[in-house]
Amino acid sequence: MTTHYDNIIIGSGQAAPSLAVSLAGRGETVALVEGHELGGSCVNAGCTPTKTLRKTARVAHIARRAADFGVQTGDVTVDFGAAMDRMRDRVATARRELTAWLKRTKGVDIITGWGAFDGRDGDKFVVNVGDTRLTADKVFINTGTSAFTPPVRGLETVPHLDNVGLLALTELPRHLIIVGGSYIGLEMGQIFRRLGSEVTIINSAPRLATREDADVSRIIQTLFDDEGTTIVNDATIAKVEPSRNGVTLILTDGHSFEGSHLLFATGRTANSDRLNLGSVGVETDERGFIPTNPLLETNVAGIWALGDINGRGAFTHTSYHDHEIVLANSNKDAGPLHQWKDADQRTITYAMYTDPPLGRIGMSLADAQKAANDGRNILTADMAMSDVSRAKEEGEVIGLIRLIVDGETEQFLGATVFGFAGDEIIAVLSNYMATGASYRYMQQALPVHPTVAELLPTILGNLKPLAAR
Known part of the structure; x- marks a missing residue:
């Protein structure tokens, strides 16, 4: 049995829910296909949980500085379990509210499962979700990215974390070793240091946050030094191996670090491998990202790529902005629309x-x-x-x-x-x-x-x- 929709959206990152509701508001039918949890990375493993946990870490930090403001406290400790429960409750609430919004929107159907193209049926695109066959006139891809873990000698012998695994912990790491000195590594490193972990950041670059100016990197370095985080810049990993208390990371210069937990914060990879894009002719670059024109159209008419998957900015706000661009350019007869800039005009x-x-x-x-x-x-x-x-x-x-x-x-x-x-x-x-x-x-x-x-x-x-x- 085949079900036809005006639109299929594959993936429920930040572009997808608002796009689905807006298209339904125009009288169009929408199938929103999601293989994991509604809300994508932001709600489930990004902005929502990390900023919630960041607040706990900041409160602990300010409490430890209380004497600077004339306030006397005793020893400050963090109940890690309670902090993680607060974070997970916030995530569950955000996801529940999002789900309810979508389910009460007439014209939007949530299809649970991993969606993949299966060629065309005449002028319609075919998308399979398990045993369910869908067709649509238009398809929007919003499948985002996943954590990239580089090949490291011995990695198969030790447990290691990405950002998702880190947020699933139930016990505070004694010593968290983080590989990667950019945004995710720095954010999580500071959070866990303030929660009470010993933290070491292994950075392959000569300085932290190399996208930023050198003087800004120096300020970041000083900030982390002052909070007791160990930073090792310009470092190359030779191998990792299990130790009695966790994992040992060994650098090519002979220095080694023993930690209870190992986190890789070494970039992102495109979630395009399951989509069977070749069946409809959608092109990807060498990293699996889907190039688009300024209107977010792929090389195949009728298929758009929104959010992180298009490589135009791995941010929640760029993904949301993408949906506004699509809406503004998909109904020229609707009168004045607030979003007039295309993706090439905006400043990131x-x-x-x-x-x-x-x-x-x-x-x-x-x-x-x-x-x-x-x-x-x-x-x-x-x-x-x-x-x-x-x-x-x-x-x-x-x-x-x-x-x-x-x-x-x-x-x-x-x-x-x-x-x-x-x-x-x-x-x-x-x-x-x-x-x-x-x-x-x-x-x-x-x-x-x-x-x-x-x-x-x-x-x-x-x-x-x-x-x-």
Whole structure:
């Protein structure tokens, strides 16, 4: 038996639920196919659980600093089981609410199982979900990514974790060894250090978070050093082997580290291998990601790729933005739509949720320097968080604010906000950049005092040309 829908969505990451409900609201039928848990990585193993656990870690950290604020406490300990229960309850609630929303939406059917293409039936696409055969006029792929674990000698002999396995733990690691010095490794390293684990981060690069500017990496390094995390940069793993208390990791220079748990935070791989894309001619790159045009269309008309799987940004917010682009371009007769930018026009913004957080959009200083070297008129200005009154009042003086502007168009090109409320402040700049307005309008704004963001007009007043090197 075959069931036909106007649309099939494979995978329920952040683009999928809102896309399904919006299409159903237009009177179209939608099959939402999910092989695991509704909500994708964000709800189940990403934003929702990690930010919930981060809060516990931050509360513990602030409690240990209580004397800095004139508050006396005794020894601060963390009930790891209670913290994990709180995290899992938050995940279960988010997933339950999402499921209820979808189930009460007329026109949306949730199909449980792993979906895979099976060619065409005339001009319709065929998708099999186990023994269930579906057809549709349009298919949207939103299957995301999974953790990548590199080949390491001896790895088959030792238990090891990815981000999903880490969040399934029921006992606090005595010593967590993390392979990877980028965003996930840093976020989880700081969380588990604050929860009470000894933490060692093995980083193959010369410095942490190499996508960021070198001075930002140095601040991150100092932050982790001060909190008692061991960082080993420019490290190459020779092998791992079991030990009496867990696992031993041995570097090529002979240094070794013994830990109770081993986590790999070494990047992501595309979830495209189960989709049988060849049966309908959808192309992938050498890493399994699905290239798209600016409207998120694949090389096959009628099939779109949304979210992490298209390689345009491994973030929940880019996935959600993808669905808005698709909706805005799929019904030209619907009148004015709020989303007019395509995926090539948007400027990618993101945050790293260390504490303090790092917010970033557009050009880094290194990018700006390259542009200046090519003859472009670039203006930049920095301010240390230690010069921001609100940050000092909060006792949160780590970090900096960096603004980058085009000297000719006066438009923002990029910003870094590393420090107190950096994740929120970068959203202010992202929203402003979307307007394409001159930075001078921001200079004329009336800010609220005392805030960190009130310093943005002041910093803009200190813009200076970036000299070529």
